[in-house]
Amino acid sequence: MTADWPIYLDHAATTPLDPQVLEAMLPWMQSMRGLGNPSSTGHCYGQHAATAVEEAREAVAALVHAEPAGVVWTSGATEADNLAVLGAARFAGQRGRGRHVVSCRTEHKAVLEPLKQLEREGFEVTLLQPAADGSLTVEQVLQALRDDTVLVSLMHANNETGVVHPIAAIAEGLRDHAAVLHVDAAQSAGRLPVDVRGWGVDLLSLSAHKLHGPKGVGALYVRSRPRLRLEPLMFGGGQERGYRPGTLATHQIVGFGKACAVAAAGLDADAARLVDLRDRLWSGLARQGGVQRNGRLDGAPHILNVAFVGVHGEALEAELQGLAISAGAACSSAEAMTSHVLRAMGVADDLAQSSFRFSLARTTTTSEVDRAVAQTADALERLRAFSPAWRRYCETGAPMQGGAPGNGFSPGGSKG
Amino acid sequence: MRQYSPQVWEHFRHPRNAGIPVGSTECVGRGCAAEAGVEVEFVAVMGQGDILTAVGWECLGCPQSIASCSWASERARQSGGVNLPSALDMQRALGLTSDALSRALVVEDALHAAVADARKRRDEVT
Secondary structure (H helix, E strand, O other), X not given: OOOOOOEEOEOOOOOOOOHHHHHHHOHHHHOHHHOOOXXXXXOHHHHHHHHHHHHHHHHHHHHOOOOHHHEEEEXXXXXXXXXXXXXXXXXXXXXXXXXXXXXXXXXXXXXXXXXXXHHHOOOEEEEEOOOOXXXXXXXXXXXXXXXXXXXXXXXXXXXXXXXXXXXXXXXXXXXXXXXEEEEEOOOOEOOEOOOHXXXXXXXXXXXXXXXXXXXXXXXXXXXXXXXXXXOOOOOOOOOHHXXXXXXXXXXXXXXXXXXXXXXXXXXHHHHXXXXXXXXXXXXXXXXXXXXXXXXXXXXXXXXXXXXXXXXXXXXXHHHOOOEEOEEOOOOOOHXXXXXXXXXXXXXXXXXXXXEEEXXXXXXXXXXXXXXXXXXXXXXXXXXXXXXXXXXXXXXXXXXXXXXXXXXXXXXXXXXX | OOOOXXXXXXXXXXXXXXXXXXXXXXXXXXXXXXXXOEEEEEEEEEOHHHOEEEEEEEEEOOHHHHHHHHHHHHXXXXXXXXXXXXXXXXXXXXXXXXXXXXXXXHHHHHHHHHHHHHHHHHHHHO
């Protein structure tokens, strides 16, 4: 990265393209060999492209232990989520199987917004309330089921907190129910083991750019045996089993496939290293005192969400110009912009407003983590020096105005 | 990240009169805009001849709030407490965004209350 650019710790938003991925993609943009439409298999150009697409399909399927025939290319995880949620619910609803859907308040907007659309279409949606650490139990999910429940949609790893839902156990619990299980695995694929067949997941959303692939391509796994049917969102040439018509973007799909192959090869080692880096980051930040970890210790290895007591999020964000991180709610109005995830977990508005997500990747270095800690420490020291909320916290141990004292606070370090 | 005027950046980076002067904690003016997460405390010390001799502040707030505290405290001290700046003065001088005016009003309230408190206490003594 350019020397004067900030340290990039926003990998839950997007990741840098892996050089191997770029190398794999280039021939499909540079030469006549990359010209063909994968659907035009009447000549060698099309056949060549179709072969590459199918190889990529196998690589993507292999990463999540799914059958390649189930992989449907999309523009990304948002489209995959929309196709899964709307497509599964509408298909079942139109056939009189039911109009009830179960999900969680901490889901990504790419799921929550389609759920709102379903409500406008007459569906009933039950949004489960997570615990204060963001977790859900299998029992919560099963208790929400009704005879007319047609879909359960839950993410694997939360994009803001890294909290991991027990998908395998939930899928097991759903085995005797007709509801379809959709899992958004955009944050977990390539970072945690995902086992579609072993778990019994029906639909799974993936995104290439979250795992060092190109932007603009993703996939929805749709169970093919026994065949799961969806109502498509678009209509056209019948590509992708009719679920997602349109000419396939061979170069992006090839890149996605390569990204999955690279991720699969290094999954265990990368995950272990990410855990070490994340824990190093957390212990460095916790040393500053007055910090709260939003989420769980056993979350996704690349995400750390931290609330800082005694500072305003917008001021801390302005101070941390040397870090590219994601603010929980850096804005003028806490009411309007507070993270819906942190709000669902019951994090007080003032703490949610001073919460930041640090997210790492296999390209992150120990030096970057240490510099991030040092920059954050300097910023906290400067802003807390004239913060009445910090003075009060030091005097009383109370977090901030309106915030309840909690066990999640790290009291260590100098409070002065 | 929000964009701020150069004046806001200057006062945010180099805040004047930040902190509470030692031994003057009884003359405090407070302001709060809970919906914006802003909380301000000002402390003023009045000397002989109704002259403001010291002012300090603490602020939990955004860069525009912090800059407003800094600029307002400087103006108040320069004028000896005779002409206390208003929120509109802060907005004009610092180039605050329109949505920051409510936070400047919090600063105005806190500063004016602190000076009024300081005057009252001095009068009680004399």
